[in-house]
Amino acid sequence: MKKTELLVTPASIDHMEDLIEAGADAFLVGEQFYGLRLAGEFTVEDIEVATGLAKEHNKKIYVAMNGLYHNDKVDFLAPYMEKLQQIGVDGIVFGDPSVIIARREANVTIPLHWNTEQTATNYFTANYWGKRGATRAVLARELSLDEIVEIKENAEVQVEVQVHGMTCMFQSKRSLLGNYFLFNDKVMEVENRAKNKNMFLHDNERSNKYPIFEDTNGTHIFSPNDMCMIDELDEFLDAEIDSLKIDGILHDPAYVTKVTSYYRQAIDTYGESRAAYKAIKKELLQQIEQIQPSLRPLDTGFFFKETVY
Template sequence: MNKTELLVTPANLEHLTELITAGANAFLVGEQFFGLRLAGEFCPEDIKVARKLTKEHNTKLYVAMNGLFHNDKVDALAPYMQKLQEIGVDGITFGDPAVIIARREAGVDIPLHWSTEQTATNYFTANYWGKRGANRAILARELSLDEIVEIKENANVKIEVQVHGMTCMFQSKRSLLGNYFLFQDKAMEVENRSNNKNMFLHDKERENKYPIYEDKNGTHIFSPNDMCMIDELDELLEAGIDSLKIDGVLHDPFYVTTVTSCYRQAIDAYYNSKSSYKEIKKELFNKIKEIQPPLRPLDTGFFFKETVY
């Protein structure tokens, strides 16, 4: 049996090295021009160094090209992918079909991972993109555990699922959301707008603070809680989910490295024996809880509750 991949998003090259030591065996990197909501900025030279490191440690390196591209960017797709092929990366995460076309025209054969945030919700669609070049589907965060297992049973492509970190609730390609709420007579207000990476949309009525930042790709609003499935991994591992992702966006490197180490222990314990995992899972959850930022409680996302759109 192949072990499930533990995929993590590093903040920089130093952090990637720490994550290798912590037990991650796959990494997603990229730059804002092509990728969305990245934990750190990796230019092509950084990606080249990262690939050397991952090869030395027999781990995988994937590059994010999951933006939605306007005409002014499409000409840059093929040269970028050709450069990635020269570097030898293991996969490209995409959402825009333009990536498929550009990849074909560029004569590139890097595997594609289909990622469209909310729309990867059934195995028919996953298989549709599989027939068009993708070998992996990154499932929507709004799916229940039962739905994920059903998709895995019927998908002809590999399946990736996020198990820890923030989830994006909203994205606009415009950077106007903060200004909009500042001038509304509502219960919500934008807090700490002076720092784009430490800004919150504050819902006083529900006592929630939604992380929000604006970058080259527009405005992004994240969930008020962090998903944490470390003590609920049994069914995901039993189902043979191919990749479990820890998303490090807006978290500091120490936190992400610690969380990665905990998940490595949990996954290894499960494959050693299910009873070993059951013995340590609560301890690992408590270890993460100890370093969890006070404003971001832990929950299990939509794994065990109905999604309400």
């Protein structure tokens, strides 16, 4: 059976070292200028260090270029990818077709992972981007498990699915919080807001709190719960999903490291025996529940259509 990749988003180089020890196979890194909703800020110099560390441990590095670019940014794309090729990264995550054009013009050969967050919902579209250079499709978070399995059965590219962490519900290119504070004569710097992990939109009707933060790409609002599929991984592994992602954005690095170790144990145990995995999966879920922040209840996302936000 094909080995499924465990992909994690590190907050820093030090955190990446911990995640390697915890059993991560691959890492998604990048910087705000090119990428969206990153767990940590990795400059080109950081990416070079991270790539060297990954190669030393037989891991992979993917770089986020999944922003939606205006004209003022497109001239930066090709030079950035040329640097990434010199460094030797293993993949570029993109959503804007300008990345395909810039990559071609720069004669860059780094594999592309198509990620548009919401529109990767069928295998026809995944294969469309596959014919234009993508080697992987990062599926939308709003798909059911049955839909994901059907896409995998018909996709001509690799398939990546998020199985743990927050889901982005809303993004605006505008600094909605910043504009509000400015209107009220309470100026807040974007950097300060980006580092603030304790701002929420309150939905009293549903008793939900939606994490919200801003960076240079605008305003991002996240789901009130964290998805957690550690006790349902056999469905993904049976389907031979190529990559399972743990998104660590807005979470403490120590929490992400611990969660990664649990998913590593789950995947490896399944590889030994499906029955052995079934015997430990409830215990693994309980271990995550014990370290889960009280403000972030766990659910199964849209995989079984239980989520309503």
